[in-house]
Amino acid sequence: MRIDIVSVFPEYFNVLDLSLLGKAQDKGLVEFGIHNLRDWTHDVHHSVDDTPVGGGAGMVMKPEVWAQCLDDLLGIEPLESIEQADAATGRDSSAVLVFPNPSAPTFTQKDATELSHAKHLIFGCGRYEGYDGRLPAYYAAQGYDVREYSIGDYVLNGGEVAVSVMVEATTRLIDGFMGNHASIEEESYTGSEGLLEHRQYTKPATWRGMSVPEVLLSGHHANIDRFRRDEELRRTSALRPDIIEALDCSRLDKKDRKLLTELGWIVNGDHPRSKIGR
Numbered sequence: 001m002r003i004d005i006v007s008v009f010p011e012y013f014n015v016l017d018l019s020l021l022g023k024a025q026d027k028g029l030v031e032f033g034i035h036n037l038r039d040w041t042h043d044v045h046h047s048v049d050d051t052p053v054g055g056g057a058g059m060v061m062k063p064e065v066w067a068q069c070l071d072d073l074l075g076i077e078p079l080e081s082i083e084q085a086d087a088a089t090g091r092d093s094s095a096v097l098v099f100p101n102p103s104a105p106t107f108t109q110k111d112a113t114e115l116s117h118a119k120h121l122i123f124g125c126g127r128y129e130g131y132d133g134r135l136p137a138y139y140a141a142q143g144y145d146v147r148e149y150s151i152g153d154y155v156l157n158g159g160e161v162a163v164s165v166m167v168e169a170t171t172r173l174i175d176g177f178m179g180n181h182a183s184i185e186e187e188s189y190t191g192s193e194g195l196l197e198h199r200q201y202t203k204p205a206t207w208r209g210m211s212v213p214e215v216l217l218s219g220h221h222a223n224i225d226r227f228r229r230d231e232e233l234r235r236t237s238a239l240r241p242d243i244i245e246a247l248d249c250s251r252l253d254k255k256d257r258k259l260l261t262e263l264g265w266i267v268n269g270d271h272p273r274s275k276i277g278r
Protein backbone atom coordinates (compact mmCIF):
# COMPACT_ATOMS: atom_id res chain seq x y z
CA MET A 1 0.00 0.00 0.00
CA ARG A 2 1.15 3.51 -0.83
CA ILE A 3 0.28 6.20 1.74
CA ASP A 4 0.85 9.90 1.02
CA ILE A 5 0.42 12.34 3.89
CA VAL A 6 0.30 16.11 3.39
CA SER A 7 0.85 18.46 6.30
CA VAL A 8 2.42 21.80 7.18
CA PHE A 9 4.22 19.90 9.96
CA PRO A 10 5.65 16.86 8.17
CA GLU A 11 8.01 16.16 11.11
CA TYR A 12 4.96 14.89 13.01
CA PHE A 13 5.22 11.75 10.95
CA ASN A 14 8.78 10.77 11.88
CA VAL A 15 7.11 8.31 14.28
CA LEU A 16 6.01 6.18 11.33
CA ASP A 17 9.53 4.76 11.11
CA LEU A 18 9.26 3.26 14.60
CA SER A 19 8.09 -0.11 15.81
CA LEU A 20 5.82 -2.34 13.72
CA LEU A 21 5.17 0.33 11.08
CA GLY A 22 8.92 0.68 10.55
CA LYS A 23 9.15 -3.09 10.08
CA ALA A 24 6.19 -3.08 7.69
CA GLN A 25 8.04 -0.51 5.56
CA ASP A 26 11.18 -2.67 5.62
CA LYS A 27 9.08 -5.64 4.48
CA GLY A 28 7.65 -3.55 1.62
CA LEU A 29 4.06 -3.87 2.87
CA VAL A 30 3.62 -0.14 3.09
CA GLU A 31 5.42 2.82 1.55
CA PHE A 32 5.03 6.39 2.83
CA GLY A 33 5.39 9.73 1.09
CA ILE A 34 5.36 12.61 3.59
CA HIS A 35 4.87 16.04 1.99
CA ASN A 36 5.01 19.62 3.16
CA LEU A 37 1.99 21.51 1.83
CA ARG A 38 4.08 24.71 1.68
CA ASP A 39 6.07 23.14 -1.19
CA TRP A 40 3.01 23.87 -3.35
CA THR A 41 2.86 27.60 -2.49
CA HIS A 42 4.20 30.29 -4.81
CA ASP A 43 4.29 33.43 -2.66
CA VAL A 44 7.26 34.60 -0.57
CA HIS A 45 5.49 33.83 2.71
CA HIS A 46 4.51 30.31 1.60
CA SER A 47 1.02 31.01 2.88
CA VAL A 48 -1.48 28.18 2.94
CA ASP A 49 -4.41 29.96 4.60
CA ASP A 50 -6.63 33.00 4.32
CA THR A 51 -9.46 34.67 6.25
CA PRO A 52 -12.89 32.99 6.22
CA VAL A 53 -15.39 34.31 3.70
CA GLY A 54 -18.38 35.58 5.66
CA GLY A 55 -16.23 36.53 8.62
CA GLY A 56 -15.41 34.71 11.83
CA ALA A 57 -12.36 33.74 13.82
CA GLY A 58 -9.32 31.88 12.53
CA MET A 59 -8.01 31.09 9.08
CA VAL A 60 -9.09 28.63 6.40
CA MET A 61 -6.71 26.61 4.21
CA LYS A 62 -6.69 27.78 0.60
CA PRO A 63 -8.22 25.38 -1.94
CA GLU A 64 -5.76 26.22 -4.74
CA VAL A 65 -2.68 25.20 -2.72
CA TRP A 66 -4.30 21.95 -1.66
CA ALA A 67 -5.54 21.20 -5.18
CA GLN A 68 -2.11 21.72 -6.75
CA CYS A 69 -0.62 19.35 -4.19
CA LEU A 70 -3.35 16.71 -4.52
CA ASP A 71 -3.34 16.89 -8.35
CA ASP A 72 0.40 16.22 -8.28
CA LEU A 73 0.04 13.28 -5.90
CA LEU A 74 -2.77 11.86 -8.01
CA GLY A 75 -0.81 12.50 -11.19
CA ILE A 76 -3.62 14.45 -12.86
CA GLU A 77 -3.86 17.74 -14.72
CA PRO A 78 -5.70 20.61 -12.99
CA LEU A 79 -9.27 21.20 -14.16
CA GLU A 80 -10.87 24.59 -14.76
CA SER A 81 -14.24 24.05 -13.11
CA ILE A 82 -16.53 21.75 -11.17
CA GLU A 83 -18.32 21.01 -14.50
CA GLN A 84 -15.07 19.62 -15.88
CA ALA A 85 -14.58 17.72 -12.62
CA ASP A 86 -18.06 16.19 -13.00
CA ALA A 87 -17.25 15.17 -16.56
CA ALA A 88 -13.99 13.55 -15.40
CA THR A 89 -15.71 10.87 -13.29
CA GLY A 90 -14.00 7.53 -13.08
CA ARG A 91 -10.43 8.75 -12.68
CA ASP A 92 -7.93 6.36 -11.06
CA SER A 93 -10.25 4.92 -8.45
CA SER A 94 -7.53 3.08 -6.55
CA ALA A 95 -6.73 6.29 -4.62
CA VAL A 96 -8.77 7.12 -1.54
CA LEU A 97 -8.56 10.70 -0.22
CA VAL A 98 -8.98 11.05 3.53
CA PHE A 99 -9.43 14.35 5.33
CA PRO A 100 -9.54 14.47 9.14
CA ASN A 101 -12.28 16.81 10.32
CA PRO A 102 -13.80 17.18 13.81
CA SER A 103 -17.18 17.84 12.16
CA ALA A 104 -17.36 14.50 10.32
CA PRO A 105 -18.56 10.96 11.15
CA THR A 106 -16.42 9.09 13.68
CA PHE A 107 -13.69 6.83 12.30
CA THR A 108 -14.38 3.22 13.34
CA GLN A 109 -12.76 -0.20 13.02
CA LYS A 110 -15.04 -0.83 10.04
CA ASP A 111 -13.56 2.22 8.28
CA ALA A 112 -10.05 1.05 9.12
CA THR A 113 -10.84 -2.34 7.59
CA GLU A 114 -12.16 -0.72 4.41
CA LEU A 115 -9.13 1.55 4.08
CA SER A 116 -6.78 -1.39 4.67
CA HIS A 117 -7.90 -2.81 1.30
CA ALA A 118 -7.02 0.36 -0.66
CA LYS A 119 -3.93 0.47 -2.87
CA HIS A 120 -3.29 4.17 -2.37
CA LEU A 121 -4.34 6.42 0.51
CA ILE A 122 -3.80 10.17 0.54
CA PHE A 123 -4.31 11.92 3.87
CA GLY A 124 -4.60 15.72 3.96
CA CYS A 125 -4.03 17.27 7.38
CA GLY A 126 -6.00 20.46 7.96
CA ARG A 127 -4.82 23.14 10.41
CA TYR A 128 -6.42 26.33 11.67
CA GLU A 129 -10.18 26.31 10.97
CA GLY A 130 -9.71 23.50 8.45
CA TYR A 131 -9.63 23.38 4.64
CA ASP A 132 -11.92 25.14 2.17
CA GLY A 133 -15.24 23.27 2.04
CA ARG A 134 -15.15 22.92 -1.77
CA LEU A 135 -12.11 20.67 -1.73
CA PRO A 136 -13.71 17.29 -0.86
CA ALA A 137 -16.60 17.96 -3.29
CA TYR A 138 -14.18 18.80 -6.11
CA TYR A 139 -12.40 15.44 -5.88
CA ALA A 140 -15.57 13.46 -5.21
CA ALA A 141 -17.00 14.97 -8.44
CA GLN A 142 -14.07 13.46 -10.34
CA GLY A 143 -15.00 10.02 -9.09
CA TYR A 144 -12.49 9.71 -6.27
CA ASP A 145 -13.42 7.98 -3.03
CA VAL A 146 -13.22 10.98 -0.66
CA ARG A 147 -13.71 10.47 3.05
CA GLU A 148 -13.83 12.86 5.99
CA TYR A 149 -13.51 11.46 9.50
CA SER A 150 -13.37 12.69 13.08
CA ILE A 151 -11.44 10.55 15.54
CA GLY A 152 -13.66 11.60 18.46
CA ASP A 153 -15.77 14.32 19.99
CA TYR A 154 -13.01 16.76 20.87
CA VAL A 155 -11.06 19.35 18.90
CA LEU A 156 -7.34 18.93 18.21
CA ASN A 157 -4.98 21.64 16.94
CA GLY A 158 -4.85 20.02 13.52
CA GLY A 159 -5.34 16.79 11.65
CA GLU A 160 -1.85 15.33 12.20
CA VAL A 161 -2.63 13.32 15.33
CA ALA A 162 -5.93 12.17 13.81
CA VAL A 163 -4.08 10.96 10.70
CA SER A 164 -1.52 9.11 12.84
CA VAL A 165 -4.40 7.32 14.57
CA MET A 166 -6.10 6.40 11.29
CA VAL A 167 -2.83 5.26 9.67
CA GLU A 168 -1.99 3.02 12.62
CA ALA A 169 -5.49 1.51 12.85
CA THR A 170 -5.50 0.88 9.08
CA THR A 171 -2.01 -0.41 8.37
CA ARG A 172 -2.03 -3.03 11.15
CA LEU A 173 -4.89 -4.72 9.26
CA ILE A 174 -2.85 -5.16 6.07
CA ASP A 175 -2.20 -8.84 5.38
CA GLY A 176 1.20 -9.83 6.76
CA PHE A 177 1.52 -6.78 9.04
CA MET A 178 0.93 -8.60 12.33
CA GLY A 179 2.86 -11.77 13.07
CA ASN A 180 -0.21 -13.40 14.61
CA HIS A 181 -3.42 -12.80 12.69
CA ALA A 182 -5.52 -14.46 15.43
CA SER A 183 -4.70 -11.62 17.79
CA ILE A 184 -6.39 -9.18 15.41
CA GLU A 185 -9.45 -11.37 15.17
CA GLU A 186 -9.80 -11.65 18.94
CA GLU A 187 -9.55 -7.93 19.58
CA SER A 188 -12.30 -5.62 20.70
CA TYR A 189 -14.46 -4.26 17.86
CA THR A 190 -13.29 -6.91 15.39
CA GLY A 191 -13.90 -10.38 16.82
CA SER A 192 -16.90 -11.58 18.85
CA GLU A 193 -19.36 -9.37 16.93
CA GLY A 194 -17.76 -6.20 18.25
CA LEU A 195 -17.93 -7.03 21.97
CA LEU A 196 -15.29 -5.41 24.17
CA GLU A 197 -12.49 -7.87 24.80
CA HIS A 198 -12.17 -9.75 28.10
CA ARG A 199 -9.32 -8.80 30.42
CA GLN A 200 -6.00 -10.59 29.98
CA TYR A 201 -3.61 -11.86 32.69
CA THR A 202 -0.08 -13.24 32.73
CA LYS A 203 2.10 -14.88 35.38
CA PRO A 204 2.50 -14.88 38.38
CA ALA A 205 -0.87 -16.43 39.18
CA THR A 206 -0.93 -14.42 42.40
CA TRP A 207 0.51 -10.92 42.49
CA ARG A 208 0.35 -8.61 45.51
CA GLY A 209 -2.37 -10.76 46.98
CA MET A 210 -4.50 -10.73 43.83
CA SER A 211 -5.11 -14.02 42.00
CA VAL A 212 -6.04 -14.48 38.37
CA PRO A 213 -9.51 -16.07 37.86
CA GLU A 214 -9.11 -19.74 38.77
CA VAL A 215 -10.77 -21.10 35.65
CA LEU A 216 -7.91 -19.70 33.53
CA LEU A 217 -5.51 -22.09 35.33
CA SER A 218 -7.76 -25.12 34.80
CA GLY A 219 -6.57 -26.02 31.30
CA HIS A 220 -10.26 -26.68 30.47
CA HIS A 221 -10.59 -24.84 27.16
CA ALA A 222 -14.38 -24.92 26.87
CA ASN A 223 -14.76 -23.45 30.37
CA ILE A 224 -12.11 -20.83 29.64
CA ASP A 225 -13.88 -19.82 26.42
CA ARG A 226 -17.20 -19.56 28.26
CA PHE A 227 -15.65 -17.52 31.06
CA ARG A 228 -14.12 -15.10 28.56
CA ARG A 229 -17.33 -14.81 26.56
CA ASP A 230 -19.27 -14.01 29.77
CA GLU A 231 -16.65 -11.40 30.70
CA GLU A 232 -17.04 -9.78 27.29
CA LEU A 233 -20.82 -9.69 27.56
CA ARG A 234 -20.62 -8.23 31.09
CA ARG A 235 -18.07 -5.57 30.19
CA THR A 236 -19.89 -4.57 27.04
CA SER A 237 -23.26 -4.44 28.80
CA ALA A 238 -21.83 -2.16 31.49
CA LEU A 239 -19.59 0.06 29.35
CA ARG A 240 -21.05 0.02 25.81
CA PRO A 241 -24.75 -0.88 25.87
CA ASP A 242 -24.99 0.51 22.30
CA ILE A 243 -22.90 -2.48 21.13
CA ILE A 244 -25.24 -4.96 22.91
CA GLU A 245 -28.21 -3.28 21.22
CA ALA A 246 -26.61 -3.92 17.82
CA LEU A 247 -26.07 -7.67 18.43
CA ASP A 248 -27.97 -10.14 16.27
CA CYS A 249 -30.08 -12.20 18.73
CA SER A 250 -30.09 -15.20 16.39
CA ARG A 251 -26.32 -15.49 16.89
CA LEU A 252 -26.55 -15.67 20.69
CA ASP A 253 -26.39 -19.10 22.29
CA LYS A 254 -28.46 -20.23 25.28
CA LYS A 255 -25.84 -19.19 27.82
CA ASP A 256 -25.40 -15.74 26.19
CA ARG A 257 -29.17 -15.20 26.42
CA LYS A 258 -29.33 -16.33 30.05
CA LEU A 259 -26.52 -13.98 31.08
CA LEU A 260 -27.87 -11.02 29.10
CA THR A 261 -31.30 -11.57 30.68
CA GLU A 262 -29.68 -11.50 34.14
CA LEU A 263 -27.94 -8.29 33.12
CA GLY A 264 -31.28 -6.64 32.32
CA TRP A 265 -31.72 -7.29 28.59
CA ILE A 266 -34.73 -8.67 26.69
CA VAL A 267 -33.35 -11.06 24.07
CA ASN A 268 -36.34 -12.30 22.11
CA GLY A 269 -36.43 -9.88 19.13
CA ASP A 270 -33.93 -9.14 16.35
CA HIS A 271 -31.64 -7.25 18.75
CA PRO A 272 -31.40 -7.12 22.57
CA ARG A 273 -33.40 -4.33 24.24
CA SER A 274 -32.80 -2.96 27.69
CA LYS A 275 -35.55 -3.89 30.19
CA ILE A 276 -35.36 -0.42 31.72
CA GLY A 277 -35.01 1.40 28.37
CA ARG A 278 -32.21 3.83 27.58
Ligand code: ADE
Nearest residue numbers: 100101102150151156162
Ligand atom coordinates in the same frame (compact mmCIF):
# COMPACT_ATOMS: atom_id res chain seq x y z
N1 ADE B 1 -8.97 17.98 13.61
C1 ADE B 1 -9.18 18.61 14.78
N2 ADE B 1 -9.82 17.85 15.63
C2 ADE B 1 -10.07 16.65 15.01
C3 ADE B 1 -10.73 15.45 15.37
N3 ADE B 1 -11.29 15.27 16.57
N4 ADE B 1 -10.78 14.46 14.46
C4 ADE B 1 -10.24 14.63 13.25
N5 ADE B 1 -9.61 15.73 12.85
C5 ADE B 1 -9.53 16.76 13.72
